[in-house]
Amino acid sequence: MSTEKTRYHHGHLAESLLEAVDEIASQFGIEAVTLRACAKRVGVSPSSAFRHYVDKRALLTAFATRALNQLVDAMEGAKQQVQHHGGNAFHAVGLAYVAFAIAKPAFFRAMWREETIYAQDGDYLAATRKLAQCIQGGFAQTLRDEDPDAFSAQELLAWSSVHGLASLLVDGPLAKGKSRDELLEAASGMIQALDIALDQPV
Amino acid sequence: MSTEKTRYHHGHLAESLLEAVDEIASQFGIEAVTLRACAKRVGVSPSSAFRHYVDKRALLTAFATRALNQLVDAMEGAKQQVQHHGGNAFHAVGLAYVAFAIAKPAFFRAMWREETIYAQDGDYLAATRKLAQCIQGGFAQTLRDEDPDAFSAQELLAWSSVHGLASLLVDGPLAKGKSRDELLEAASGMIQALDIALDQPV
DNA sequence: GAGACGATGTTAACGCCGTTCACATGCAAT
DNA sequence: ATTGCATGTGAACGGCGTTAACATCGTCTC
Numbered sequence: 001m002s003t004e005k006t007r008y009h010h011g012h013l014a015e016s017l018l019e020a021v022d023e024i025a026s027q028f029g030i031e032a033v034t035l036r037a038c039a040k041r042v043g044v045s046p047s048s049a050f051r052h053y054v055d056k057r058a059l060l061t062a063f064a065t066r067a068l069n070q071l072v073d074a075m076e077g078a079k080q081q082v083q084h085h086g087g088n089a090f091h092a093v094g095l096a097y098v099a100f101a102i103a104k105p106a107f108f109r110a111m112w113r114e115e116t117i118y119a120q121d122g123d124y125l126a127a128t129r130k131l132a133q134c135i136q137g138g139f140a141q142t143l144r145d146e147d148p149d150a151f152s153a154q155e156l157l158a159w160s161s162v163h164g165l166a167s168l169l170v171d172g173p174l175a176k177g178k179s180r181d182e183l184l185e186a187a188s189g190m191i192q193a194l195d196i197a198l199d200q201p202v
Numbered sequence: 203m204s205t206e207k208t209r210y211h212h213g214h215l216a217e218s219l220l221e222a223v224d225e226i227a228s229q230f231g232i233e234a235v236t237l238r239a240c241a242k243r244v245g246v247s248p249s250s251a252f253r254h255y256v257d258k259r260a261l262l263t264a265f266a267t268r269a270l271n272q273l274v275d276a277m278e279g280a281k282q283q284v285q286h287h288g289g290n291a292f293h294a295v296g297l298a299y300v301a302f303a304i305a306k307p308a309f310f311r312a313m314w315r316e317e318t319i320y321a322q323d324g325d326y327l328a329a330t331r332k333l334a335q336c337i338q339g340g341f342a343q344t345l346r347d348e349d350p351d352a353f354s355a356q357e358l359l360a361w362s363s364v365h366g367l368a369s370l371l372v373d374g375p376l377a378k379g380k381s382r383d384e385l386l387e388a389a390s391g392m393i394q395a396l397d398i399a400l401d402q403p404v
Numbered sequence: 405g406a407g408a409c410g411a412t413g414t415t416a417a418c419g420c421c422g423t424t425c426a427c428a429t430g431c432a433a434t
Numbered sequence: 435a436t437t438g439c440a441t442g443t444g445a446a447c448g449g450c451g452t453t454a455a456c457a458t459c460g461t462c463t464c
Contacts, residue, residue: 405464406463406464407462407463407464408461408462408463408464409460409461409462409463410459410460410461410462411458411459411460411461412457412458412459412460413456413457413458413459414455414456414457414458415454415455415456415457416453416454416455416456417452417453417454417455418451418452418453418454419450419451419452420449420450420451421448421449421450421451422447422448422449422450423446423447423448424445424446424447425444425445425446425447426443426444426445426446427442427443427444427445428441428442428443428444429440429441429442429443430439430440430441430442431438431439431440431441432437432438432439432440433436433437433438433439434435434436434437434438
């Protein structure tokens, strides 16, 4: 380890590059993420990135996976919060989904960019599956042994509405001139309407 | 007018470039859309595009606007179809939304890319507003004189769920290995559940 | 008709991008 | 100590968006 002197071998370049993507995306948006910019921020030559990621798309895939896992963590945190202090778990989890998108729009965009990531990557797929299970978690009626990719109409409605609201707030016209709290309140209202709806028989 | 000989002045370059974006996006995805590729397809030098669009982002904004209007047309067509032949108008309009996204994923992506278009452009904003009204159209209870940007919790739920399903099918893991008809059937089921939900009191 | 002028298209160049390849460096096993 | 391998470097490639100086042409005026 020794000091932080400039060493020829960086040591943790793969993760440091991910961190650079994080910072640049947070500051300037996902479109501004450039291999050269990431390398410069880490203090390394541009070509060194290719020792750890086969191309830019692979780096963005790793970042998307990271972001997905962060989202899952946020949702599970919200669920535990509610389990300890009481409240509607489904509402809390859904709100956490939207809140994450509002707080980290660039991350949310990066997660769902089929054209700029390798969407069939194993780790990425596993992360999306974990997210799906996290959302399905509120549904006792789901048959657990069936195909994990199968969704009931109500599960589909739950994920779609929360995901759609997040998307419309991040990339759509809904957020125009509204504060974070106003957006969260609108989201809370929608999730409440959804919650009522999901109690209805099909 | 005369013949279709190679003339120095193209004549309809602005629209022809839009058409080129359409074709390239359809064939190779929105990420493959390049000013130089569009210019080459039209048979014109790359820099000529800048006589009609201040930059690439402006061209993509015009394309997004066009795509939005196409979506609105599809939805209104579906509505009229139902009005003449009977059926659930809300269901038909929602399904048209999802069907458009499945049929033209690149267009759907282009519509909602805040970072690559000028989302505050007048024409683009007008198109999004028309789309919003098209979706709100099914809701008699909406107070028409109020802020057109205001959405009730139920309207929010309606747009979000349909938009979210479309997004998840286009950029998410839901569509994995499913045929177009299977996807449309799943969408139909979700919209049905949504329709029931929207009849419930808040 | 002649000439001026503005709109539209061209050519050449700039810097930045992702990517590759030959090469340099240093760690670890022998 | 030597070898071998993983990791980082530097220079170069073609493609990108964009600009500026220049070419062409339709149209408006006399």
